[in-house]
Amino acid sequence: MKTEDKEKLYESYNEYVEDVTPKASLLLRMGKAFLVGGAICLLGQCIFEAGKHFGLDEKTAQSYCSMLLVLLSAILTGAGIYPLIASFGGAGALVPITGFANSVAACAHGFKVEGQVFGIGARIFQIAGPVILYGLFSSWLLGLVYWILLMTGVC
Secondary structure (H helix, E strand, C coil): CCHHHHHHHHHHHHHHHHHHCCCCCHHHHHHHHHHHHHHHHHHHHHHHHHHHHCCCCHHHHHHHHHHHHHHHHHHHHHCCCHHHHHHHHCHHHHCCHHHHHHHHHHHHHHCHHHCHHHHHHHHCHHHHHHHHHHHHHHHHHHHHHHHHHHHHCCC
8 A cells, every 4th residue: 555545544534533523522521520529529528427427436437438438339330330420420430439449340340250260359459459559669669768858857
């Protein structure tokens, strides 16, 4: 194929992609993300306040809030509801702790047909593994830098 023909092919393909790609409003997407993320945070605040109302201290109420949001996210992912929420709300559903729980549960849910061990067990940390690894490594590295700064008297 000649270079001129390739360029015409690329141009026609790019025009086709421009024609069929839906035009999404940035402002609308940002508004949806704000609403969904805000609703998730509001739910978390309600759980936290309910825990304090029923006599939990602040730290315990925070723990229950995180655990219940992760549990709810995993249940909604398994039921096929959370992907719909994420599709509507975009980053608003993916940024909070529920988005991480969704990504972990979705891996397990997607491979459940392969069985408990080779499906769910082997794939559940496909997303969480790198996050945990680099989270631990970066916290160790920052702790080392902080310790060095303490030893040198900077902090």
